[in-house]
Amino acid sequence: MDFVFSRFITKRMDYQFKDIEKKWQQFWAENHTFKADNQSDKPKYYVLDMFPYPSGAGLHVGHPLGYIASDIFARYKRLKGFNVLHPMGYDSFGLPAEQYAIQTGQHPAVTTAANIRRYREQLDNIGFSFDWSREVRTSDPSYYKWTQWIFMQLFNSWYNLETDKAEPVTTLIERFSREGNATVKAVADEDTPIFTAGEWNAYDEHTQQQLLLKYRLTYLKESTVNWCPALGTVLANDEVKDGFSERGGYPVEQKKMMQWSMRITAYAERLLNGLDTIDWPEPLKEMQRNWIGKSVGAMVKFPLAPASLVEESLDNIDKAIERKEQALDNAPDRKLNEQEADLADNSSLSFGEGWDEAIEVFTTRVDTIFGVSFLVIAPEHELVTQLTTPEQKAAIDAYIAQTKKKSELDRMADTKTVSGAFTGSYAINPLSGEKVPVWIADYVLAGYGTGAVMAVPSGDQRDYLFAKHFDLPVIPILDAQKDIDNQADATKEGRYINSGFINGMTYQEAIPALIQKLEELGAGRAKVNYRMRDAIFGRQRYWGEPVPVYFKDGLPHLIEEKDLPLLLPEVDKYLPTETGEPPLGRAVGWKYRPSSEKVLSSGEDLGEAYDYELSTMPGWAGSSWYWYRYMDATNEAAFAGKEAIAYWKDVDLYIGGSEHATGHLLYSRFWNKFLKDLGYVVEEEPFKKLINQGMIQGRSNFVYRVIDAEGKGTNTFVSYGLRSQYQTSAIHVDVNIVENDMLDIEKFRKFRSDFKDAEFILENGKYICGHEVEKMSKSKFNVVNPDDIIERYGADTLRMYEMFLGPLEQSKPWNTNGIEGVFKFLRKFWKLFHDDQFNFSVSDAEPTKAELKSLHKIIQKVQDDVERFSFNTSVSSFMICVNELTDLKCNKRAILEPLTIVLSPYAPHITEELWALLGHEKGTLSYAAYPQFNPDYLVEDEFAYPVSINGKTKMNLNLSLTIDQAEAEKQVLANADVQRYLDGKTPKKVIFVKGRIVNIVV
RNA sequence: GCCUGGGUGGUGGAACUGGUAGACACGCAGGACUUAAAAUCCUGUUCGCCCUAAAGCGAGUGCGGGUUCGAUUCCCGCCCCAGGUACCA
Known part of the structure; x- marks a missing residue:
């Protein structure tokens, strides 16, 4: 009985994290302690977390890592006098909810809402200082209304290369009707024809719309997808494993499909340059640079030699090229095809068919053009059918069938197997006049560049292996190339050989000469190419934002703005239709009716009704602008009000995983730049500073x-x-x-x-x-x-332990092995304020020098650590500080009060409780002032120098910090122990670094 | 394959600008208190050699080299692990 009683007493008086944490979480919620104001005299600071996808499994310990770090930072900034915006929300559209819906028939909205409730509960338990009044959910119609609205702005815009920004399509139409499109410098589809103002004005509405689609920033494009015939649906890359569907194991093939795309390539240069203006981790910026993949090179056209000509002498071909050269003189690039067509007609007698066609390649090494011994085009290249000779047809068809089974990733990753097939046709090298065979191979991807490469086996290892495997010639082109018999040498050194008119030139001389020649011939031009492709903006899925588009005569049209949001319709099943349409195809009577007043009282609709777009937006749509919604989360008239945006401007600190490096973070920058072009937002870059958290x-x-x-x-x-x-x-x-x-x-x-x-x-x-x-x-x-952790140790322990685990950016396994140490620390901290009977007991006595030193060490350390996001080292330092104060038996207010403020961002509950016990008004700790660091308390006059001999530390020696090298040398060498280590040897040199080390070289 | 990051005791990690490697914790071992347990406190703890002990010697930050009075830190070459690779978010 006694034992039970004493335990009860101890429990009641000791650090009671459960009561304390519940109490303060409730207090913060009821008093809206962390509600941020959109107006303030204080400087603003916006701390953002990458919002979570609310999965059915609930929050696991990996999620809060970044949230705890950002919360510490946000709380720290409040103490430093900033008006802090620190919101949270949910990226609530996504595949898992849909998968669950397919299996259980439950509406994704229902399960998502349940998951969000669970997430919220779990987040609340950790004691975050989020301003929940600004919560957003991307799947909420009041939110996705604005995602759809932004889509509409993109559809209504084109990219003007003269002003280097997006402009409304109305300005483009005006230009077309005045001067045609020849003078318009815009980012547009490759196959855009040239037309005059007269032609434009004569086109019917349908043709005009078709042409405008080639300029719009969101447009329809044929793209390749993972098609699973057995499931009747398109699969995500991570649903495909080794060419089979992960679910069911059905074969998957590559299929072309018309899809919505975003013209992000228009912003390639700005996305690249913007990286230099933002404070992000260098590796992350490097990843984006590589993703954008700017390369400076040339486009070169290799005219096709029809199969019938192959056996004829090269003389004919030379003549043909000469004539072409003359004819093509000064021809503007865009019109090349037409002129070539004309030429082909005029000279059809001597040259036969096929001269109007050419294979266009992009190369960064146009200087190697004389070393080209074959061309390789992607198996999906549009010319494949035409180029394949009857004898080669079987081989080519077999190869294409084989390629269809492989994903792009497989094709890129497999560099060991050399495979390909000869089309039977040849193309002409425009500079050497030589005919080169045209092959198809899966290492050339249709979506990259032109889907064709010129192969230079002596300079490129991949081409080299291909040439050796299929017994094609390897032509050395530079006298500095080494070991050509065994491998390719990509050097730019030396002078050209076997290279026609550039023989004897260096790389620097050859490039301009070649570009000039190609331009003269009309066979090529300098070009900057980007590896980045336009982003596909559609998913054949249910649980996403509906695209606010309907189709009329086969052309897409935006619905009216007043009809936003376009709500997700109800469907009977979350599966594709029997005809392979996306799930939205199941929605009964889901049609766009621009004028609905013609509905009869019987319910019959006599008005026009059009089919909606049936695909939905991809996962990244809602997350590409959400930080603006937080600024003004309940605005019904705009995605965020002008004043709110003018005040908060951009995100000062963004914390999230590096797995978003090239997805979310690139798309967000793109949409931000677009919104800025239209004048809706004020900053060119959305996230000023970014920190990655590890997994x-x-x-x-x-x-x-x-x-x-x-x-x-x-x-x-x-x-x-x-x-x-x-x-x-x-x-x-x-x-x-x-x-x-x-x-x-x-x-x-x-x-x-x-x-x-x-x-x-x-x-x-x-x-x-x-x-x-x-x-x-x-x-x-x-x-x-x-x-479970909170139940056992409390939220403050969890917060500190997650930080204690290691550097924020590093990935690491979760391991509760060390959590006891953190829990003990908090109990020790609590004890500083209490006597042995756990009565609150704090003295007003003057602090000693040692106590002040301990305090000011931690004031400085935490300040430094937080500002460089080194949260783990702060936790260690707190432990050291509390250990020191415990040893000093310090319970002085002058020390403990500032220490409470310093610790509060890390352990907000226990500090709030102690703050109140210290006699302060409840809840004021969050807005207290961070204590001022005074370096005077840390001044030392002696230092125990490590003395090493030949770099190996032997002993420590106390020396005054004021002495210089000569005096130090004297004192060190005079020391008896030093002499013993020297063992009679004469020092050659003594290295002395003040406050660091003494090293004796013998 | 390509791009990016990482590799330090039994474990998580520290060492911030090239200057005492292993702070702070966990674990483990021994001890104190206790009838006992929990809790708390104290001592030790990189490895190897030597030793009754004290002390000493040697090795050591994934592997192999280099620069330097001095390298976990900078340079070159390799190995292993993780993330991304365009429909997971």
Whole structure:
């Protein structure tokens, strides 16, 4: 009885995290402590987290890592006197909810809402200082209304290269009707024809709209998708494994499909240059640069030599080229095709058919053009059918069929296998006049550049392997190329050989000469190319934003703005239709009716009705502008009000995973630039500073089942250290019944019914589990839920422990092994304010020098750490500080009060409680002033110099910090211990670095 | 394949600009308090050699080289792991 009573007392008086945390979370919510104002005298600071996708599995311990870091930063900035905007919301459209809907028939909106409720509860438990009044959900019609609205702005815009920004399509139409399109410098489809003002004005509405679509920033484009005939649907890349669907294992093939695209390539140069103006991790910027992939080179046309000509002498071809050269003189690039066509007609007698066609390649090494020994085009290239000769047809068809099974990633990743097929046709090298065979091979991708490459085996390893494999010539082109018999040499050194008119020139001389020649011939031009492609903006799915477009006479039209939001219709199933249309095709009577007044009282609609676009927007649509919605989350007249945007401007600090480097972060920058061009936002770049947080991986635990002589599993499990003495098989065990790799045997027996009678071979009386780092997943029994940690240790411990785990940017496995240390720290901190009976007891005595030193060390350390996002080192320093103060038995207000403020961003609940106990008004801690650092308290006059001999530390020696090199040398060499280490040898040199080290070289 | 990051004790990590490698924790071992347990506190803990001990010697930051009085840190070459690779978000 006594024992129960004393435990009760201790529990009541000791650090009671559960009561404290609940109390303050409630207080903050009720008092709207963290509501940010859109007007303030304080400077603004916008701290943003990448919002989560609310999955059915709930929040796991990996999610809050970045949120805790940003919350510490946001709280710190409030203490430093900033008006902080720190919002949270949900990226709530996505594939998993839809998958779940397919399986269970539940509407994704219902499951998503439930998941969000769960997320919110879990987030609330951690004590974040979010301004929840600004919450957004991308799947909410009041939000996606504006996603659709932005889509409409993109549709209504074109990119003017003269002003280098997006403009309304109305200005383009005006230009066309006045001067045609020859003078318009715009980003447009490659196949855009040239027309005059007269022609434009004579076109019918349909033709005009067709032509405008080639300029709009969102447009329809034929793209390749993973098509699964068995499932009747398009699959995401991660739903495809080795050419088969992940679900069901059905074959997947590459299929072309008309899809919405975003003309992000128009912004390639600005996206590239903008990187120099923002404070992001250099590797992340590098990834974006590589993704954009700017390369300066040339477009070159290789005219086709029809198969019938192949056996004829090259003389004819030379003559043909000469004539062409004359005819093409000064021809503007755009009109080349037409002129070539004319030429072909005029000279058809001598040249036969096919001269109007050419294979266009992009190359960054136009100087290697004389080394071209074949061309390779993508198997999907439009000229393949035409180029294939009857003898080669079987081989080509077989190769195309084989290619269709491979994904782009497989095609790029596989560099070991050389494969390809000869079309039977040849093209003419426009500079050498030589005919070169045209091959198809899957390493050339249709979507990259022109879908064709000129192969230079002596300069490119991939071409080299191809040439060797198919026995094609390797032509050396530079005298500096080495070892050409064994491998390609991509050098730019030396002088050209076997290279016609550039023989003897250097790289620097050859490039301009070649470009000039190609331009004279009309066979090429200098060109800047980007690896980045226009982004596909459509998914054949249900759970996404409907595209606000309907089709009339086969052409897309925007619905009227007043009809926004275009709501997701109800469907009977979340599957494609029987005819292979996306799920929206199932919506009964879902049509656009521009004039609905013709509906009869019987309900019959006599008005026009048009089909809507049936695909939905991709996952990245809603996340490409959400930070603006937070600025003014409830505005019904705009995506965010002008004043709100003018005040908050941009995100000052953005924290999120580097896995978004080339997706979300590039698309967001693109939409931001577009919105700025139209004058809706004020900053060119949305995220001024960005910090990556690492991934939290799972740490799985294993038990080892003993296998008997017959190879059958027994019911006996052997501890990790003894497993090598037996034949065993490793089995995943729930990490939640394992502590410090020690198995809780009783819980294990209840873990699975077949373990009920399990027996154990123990080491030192314990069962030790094995461990491995893997992805955190349910099936591996390694998911750790933050709620369980909070239940046991509290939110403040969780917050500090997640930071203590290591540097924010580093990926690391979750491991609760060290959490006790953090929990003990908080209890020690609590004890500083209490006497042995846990009565609150703080003295007003003057602090000592040692106490002040301890305090000011931590003031400075935390300030430095937070500003360079090194949160883990702060936690260690807090521990050191509290250990020091405990040793000093310090309970002085003058020390503990500032310390409470310094710790509050990390452990907000315990500090709020102590702040109140110190006599301050409730809730004022969040807006207290960060204590002023005074360096005077840290001044030292002596330093224990490490003395090393030849770089090896031997001893420490106390020296005054004021002495110079000569005096230090004298004192060091005079020291008896130093002399002993020198052992009679004369020092050659003494290195002295003030406040750091003494090194004696002998 | 390509792009980007990482590799330090039994474990998480520290060492900020080339200057004492292993701070701070966890774990483990030993001890104190306790009838006992929990909690708390104290001591030790990179590895190897030597030793009763004290002390000492040597090696050591993925592997192999280099620059330097001095390298976890800078340079060159390799190995392994993680993220991205355009329909996961």
